[in-house]
Amino acid sequence: MRLMLLCCTWKDERMGEEEAGGSLPVCAGCKQRIYDEQYLQALNTDWHTVCFRCCECSASLSHWYYEKDGRLFCKKHYWAKFGELCHGCNDPITTGLIMVRGSIL
Numbered sequence: 001m002r003l004m005l006l007c008c009t010w011k012d013e014r015m016g017e018e019e020a021g022g023s024l025p026v027c028a029g030c031k032q033r034i035y036d037e038q039y040l041q042a043l044n045t046d047w048h049t050v051c052f053r054c055c056e057c058s059a060s061l062s063h064w065y066y067e068k069d070g071r072l073f074c075k076k077h078y079w080a081k082f083g084e085l086c087h088g089c090n091d092p093i094t095t096g097l098i099m100v101r102g103s104i105l
Helices: 075-082
Strands: 005-007 009-012 038-042 045-047 064-068 071-073
Touching (some): 064 075, 071 075
Antiparallel strands (some): 005 064
């Protein structure tokens, strides 16, 4: 399993119908037009900052997030859902390399 920790881009533009020439970006989360001065660009889409949340716990995500099948996750829930479990304590392994039967994944 390859993990990709992704980073979003902040846009800082004054938005309004007049400034945008009638074509405002649409939020991928709520599907509404974005009039905010600051919004995020991630996964090739635009987001209101308040809509950029983990799909499991609704925690607000900052610059760093995890993605699987187009869904956003915080670190805790990404690893709980898709990570490898420690055979000793059964907790998700969230850092470092994973070794299985002598092979590093």
